[in-house]
Amino acid sequence: MAFVADFGGLFIMVLEIFRSIPTVFKRIKLIFEQMLMMGVRSLPLVILTSVFTGSVTAWQAAYQFKGLVPMEWLGLTVAKTVFIELGPVLTSLVLAGRVGASIAAELGTMRVTEQIDALESMGINPVGYLVMPRLIAGMVMLPVLVMFANIIAILGGMVVSVALVNISYETFTGSIKAYVYIRDVVSGLQKSVMFGAIIALMGCYHGFNAKGGAEGVGLATTKAVVLASVLILVSDYIMATVLFNI
Numbered sequence: 001m002a003f004v005a006d007f008g009g010l011f012i013m014v015l016e017i018f019r020s021i022p023t024v025f026k027r028i029k030l031i032f033e034q035m036l037m038m039g040v041r042s043l044p045l046v047i048l049t050s051v052f053t054g055s056v057t058a059w060q061a062a063y064q065f066k067g068l069v070p071m072e073w074l075g076l077t078v079a080k081t082v083f084i085e086l087g088p089v090l091t092s093l094v095l096a097g098r099v100g101a102s103i104a105a106e107l108g109t110m111r112v113t114e115q116i117d118a119l120e121s122m123g124i125n126p127v128g129y130l131v132m133p134r135l136i137a138g139m140v141m142l143p144v145l146v147m148f149a150n151i152i153a154i155l156g157g158m159v160v161s162v163a164l165v166n167i168s169y170e171t172f173t174g175s176i177k178a179y180v181y182i183r184d185v186v187s188g189l190q191k192s193v194m195f196g197a198i199i200a201l202m203g204c205y206h207g208f209n210a211k212g213g214a215e216g217v218g219l220a221t222t223k224a225v226v227l228a229s230v231l232i233l234v235s236d237y238i239m240a241t242v243l244f245n246i
Contacts (some may be wrong), residue, residue: 006205009205009209010201010205013127013131013201013204013205013208014201016125016127016128016131017127017128017131017132017135019128020125020127020128020131020132021132023125023128023132024132024136027128027129027132027133030129030133031133031136031137033133034133034134034136034137034138035137035140035141037099037102037137038095038099038134038137038138038141038142039137039140039141039144039145042094042095042098042099042141042145043145043148045094045098046091046094046095046145046148046149046152047148047149047152049090049091049094049149050087050090050091050148050149050150050152050153050156051152051153051155051156052156053082053086053087053090053149053153053156054078054082054152054153054154054155054156054157054158054160055156055157055159055160057077057078057081057082057086057153057157058074058078058156058157058158058160058161058165059160059164059165061074061077061078061081062074062161062165065077071165071167071171072167072171072174072175073175074161074165074167074171074172074175075157075158075161075171075172075173075174075175075176076175076176076178076179076180078153078154078157078158078161079154079176079180079184080179080180080184082149082150082153082154082157083150083180083184083185083187083188084184084187084188084240084244085188085236085240086153087146087149087150087153087188088146088188088189088191088192088195088236089191089195089232089233089236090149091142091145091146091149091192092142092146092192092195092196092198092199092232093229093232095142095145095195095196095199096198096199096202096225096228096229096232097225097229099138099199099200099203100199100200100202100203100224100225100228101203101221101224101225102203103134103199103200103203103204103207103224104202104203104204104206104207104210104217104220104221104223104224104225105207105217105220105221106207107130107203107204107207107208107210108206108207108210108216108217108220108221109210109217110130110207111207111208111209111210111211112210112211112212112213112214112216112217116130116208126208130204131200131204131208134200134203134204135197135200135201135204137200138196138197138199138200139193139196139197139200140196141196142192142193142195142196142199143189143192143193143196145192146188146189146192147189150185150188154176157172158172158173187239187243187244190239190243191235191236191239191240191243194235194239195232195235195236198228198231198232198235199228199232202223202224202225202227202228202231203224203228205224206220206221206223206224206227207220207221207224
């Protein structure tokens with residue numbers, strides 16, 4: 001019953017978001033504020049994560065290739081893995097912890113201190129005022145962060161390959177230029193749009209439904225992060241099945 005209630009509540013929230021779309025131009029300032037919080041302020045964390053993601057991918061791929069696969073395919077392996085899977089998924093999981101928790105805690109605090117009730121009493125739709133800007137910002141900024149993550153991860157993999165695996169820059173980049181297609185890059189960005197929506201919706205929904213004071217806010221934050229992470233992995237499988245037909 002709790003699952004059905006949550007599913008129904010989330011569906012109602014999505015409908016309210018669609019009904020609030022005509023007011024989007026009135027919320028431009030709020031949208032840009034959320035884009036700043038979700039995107040620009042998350043960039044250092046994304047860069048740090050991406051550097052080591054690309055580095056460990058290159059090192060592990062070189063270990064697996066040794067004696068079996070020519071090292072000239074190392075760059076292609078790193079690029080394909082980063083563009084299609086590791087860039088979007090790991091960036092989204094990191095953002096689910098940072099952004100999802102922040103949204104749930106902020107809105108949960110507003111709920112238990114009756115600030116959301118105050119908005120309703122003033123005739124302001126809280127979903128259009130609080131949820132829609134966060135959803136739009138998440139769907140816009142996560143693909144931007146993923147593009148940065150992809151570039152940094154491939155650069156990290158290239159540095160490890162050149163410095164530690166002892167292959168040349170030309171060897172690493174040659175297979176990337178030849179066999180990485182636009183479809184590979186676009187598919188990862190399509191995933192990231194969905195992941196951004198999941199993070200924003202989970203944070204907003206559980207923050208809106210927080211109750212019980214500080215303990216309830218903490219519980220809502222935990223639920224938002226856990227469910228966002230699980231749904232990112234589930235939706236990743238579904239979208240991979242749809243986008244990449246074998």
